[in-house]
Amino acid sequence: MRLGGNAKYLLDITDAKMIGPAVDWAKERNLSVIMIGTGSNIVWTDAGFDGLVLVNKILGIDVQKPDENNAYYTIGSGENWDSVVKRTVDDGYGGLAELSAVPGTTGGTPVQNVGAYGRDVSETLSSLEAYDNNLRQLVTLKASDCQFGYRSSRFNGKDKGRFYITSVTFHVTKDAPKPPFYASLAEYFEQNGISDITTPAIRDAVMAIRRIKLPDPSVVNNNGSFFKNPIVKKEKMAQLIKDYPKIAHWENGAEFKLSAAWLIEHAGYADAHDPATGMATWAAQPLVLVNEHAKTTADLMAFKQKIMDAVNQKFGVVLTQEPETIGAHPVVEK
Numbered sequence: 001m002r003l004g005g006n007a008k009y010l011l012d013i014t015d016a017k018m019i020g021p022a023v024d025w026a027k028e029r030n031l032s033v034i035m036i037g038t039g040s041n042i043v044w045t046d047a048g049f050d051g052l053v054l055v056n057k058i059l060g061i062d063v064q065k066p067d068e069n070n071a072y073y074t075i076g077s078g079e080n081w082d083s084v085v086k087r088t089v090d091d092g093y094g095g096l097a098e099l100s101a102v103p104g105t106t107g108g109t110p111v112q113n114v115g116a117y118g119r120d121v122s123e124t125l126s127s128l129e130a131y132d133n134n135l136r137q138l139v140t141l142k143a144s145d146c147q148f149g150y151r152s153s154r155f156n157g158k159d160k161g162r163f164y165i166t167s168v169t170f171h172v173t174k175d176a177p178k179p180p181f182y183a184s185l186a187e188y189f190e191q192n193g194i195s196d197i198t199t200p201a202i203r204d205a206v207m208a209i210r211r212i213k214l215p216d217p218s219v220v221n222n223n224g225s226f227f228k229n230p231i232v233k234k235e236k237m238a239q240l241i242k243d244y245p246k247i248a249h250w251e252n253g254a255e256f257k258l259s260a261a262w263l264i265e266h267a268g269y270a271d272a273h274d275p276a277t278g279m280a281t282w283a284a285q286p287l288v289l290v291n292e293h294a295k296t297t298a299d300l301m302a303f304k305q306k307i308m309d310a311v312n313q314k315f316g317v318v319l320t321q322e323p324e325t326i327g328a329h330p331v332v333e334k
Helices: 016-028 081-090 183-191 199-213 234-243 260-269 297-315
Strands: 007-013 032-036 042-044 049-056 061-064 070-076 125-132 137-142 163-173 222-225 249-252 255-258 279-282 285-291 324-326
Touching (some): 007 016, 016 032, 016 049, 016 125, 016 163, 042 297, 070 081, 081 199, 137 163, 183 199, 234 249, 234 255, 255 260, 260 285, 260 297, 285 297
Parallel strands (some): 007 049
Antiparallel strands (some): 125 163, 222 285, 249 255, 279 285
16 A cells, blocks of 8 residues: 555564564564565554564575375465466466465465465465564475364464464466356356366466456555455345345355445545545446555554445445554554
8 A cells, every 4th residue: 555654673584584583672672573475465553663573584485296186386485376376377277376466475375375266275274384472483384274264263262363374385286167156257268169178277367357356566555356255144144135136246155245345335435535635446347545645654544444335324234444554553462
């Protein structure tokens, strides 16, 4: 968003072995510590960060192939995520193609269980290595240890701040993609006369759709999708369908997932430009908030609240912010 205050201290981390000494240095001075990738999913407060920011630049890709169909990619957590997806697709493996063009680094993907076009990163994640702030050492966690949920994990839940992810291992296969495909992908294939649905075809489709719908954060000031798709119970869904028969929704186990973009659009914030805050919604995707000429994070938060209030007033649904807001004085773990 190009908003927020400064960090008091900052250090590039190029090797996992640098983390322990850096954390010890900060704790000796009673400083908070946080490790980030590119910051694409962070909203910094105007007060900045009164501590040490570790910038994850741990690189490296190691591939193990136990047989012709399976491969395990161990990725340095500072590697650019889309470059990793491209590598697996170019090597002939599926499982990550739907997550093409998601901004940020590989180490950020498990934190909120990044997902797009019907695929979550937890479906291919095998294990990860992380620095454990409690044990003060590097540990390995299996996928089953990560407590993945919808845009959630132990890393942004009960153990938030405990682990600094240093590498991630993915299990990918050469299995052919199988329908049904995510609605927008299926529509793209149909409109473009594509009947041979391969992994490269999925990546190409995702890239094309995202270019149309989503602005490049290196060019346009944005955090990507700013709100999570709300999940509601059956009774609430029945009432919403009664009042709004065309409301966009999907089954989510015993509950239902609503399209936050649809709610925002029909609450009057499609291609909205707010002179008071300098914020806007992206013309092709109202789920994306764009900083046109906002000066402070307070401006962003004021615009966010306007949207939340409008959606809640019309639909009785509370939107939840997807990017993490990081304040000046987080709790320092002793």
